[in-house]
Amino acid sequence: MFPIYAKRLKEARQKANNMTQLQVQKATGINNKTLSGYETGKNQPDYDTLKTLCDLYGVSTDWVLGNTNNPNSSLSMAERDAVKKLNLSDDDSFLSLYMEFDGREITAAEKQKVLAMARLLLQQDR
Structure with a gap:
């Protein structure tokens, strides 16, 4: 590859x-x-x-290095760590994560949107 x-x-x-x-x-x-x-x-x-x-x-x-698809931005160390922890290729493991926003757990539909956005912004080109 x-x-x-x-x-x-x-x-x-x-x-x-x-x-x-x-x-x-x-x-x-x-x-x-x-x-x-x-x-x-x-x-x-x-x-x-x-x-x-x-x-x-x-x-x-x-x-x-493929950590972002924006050539003009840098990720913080925390953002880099978060990208490494995300398994964007496995929907089930991502959707099983506990996530909250504004003090409430986000719904499965919202997690799907987060996953789609994460793939768009962070996933390495193949």
């Missing part, structure tokens, strides 16, 4: 003034062959490299 970070790094580079890998190399010092490995999923960037690329492209690391 093609890692989401690979797809998104390439997409971000191309959307950042249609930069070439050589232009990224000049701007960051990251070898274009190394960058190619990141964009094909053969290699995984370390945190500092990922941060450098995201800063250059103007996108968040959360977006590149």
Whole structure:
């Protein structure tokens, strides 16, 4: 399976003034062959490299890593933890969770809406 970070790094580079890998190399010092490995999923960037690329492209690391579908927003640590705990692929386990809003337990229909919204906003691209 093609890692989401690979797809998104390439997409971000191309959307950042249609930069070439050589232009990224000049701007960051990251070898274009190394960058190619990141964009094909053969290699995984370390945190500092990922941060450098995201800063250059103007996108968040959360977006590149698939934690959000909004390239311009970052999730808090609590939000990241919540995303990891949610099992968005299993309706039954999600719908069995206790959830409340404004001091009342939300209904099954409301949970369905929450699940649909969570999938829309947070689920990784497949």
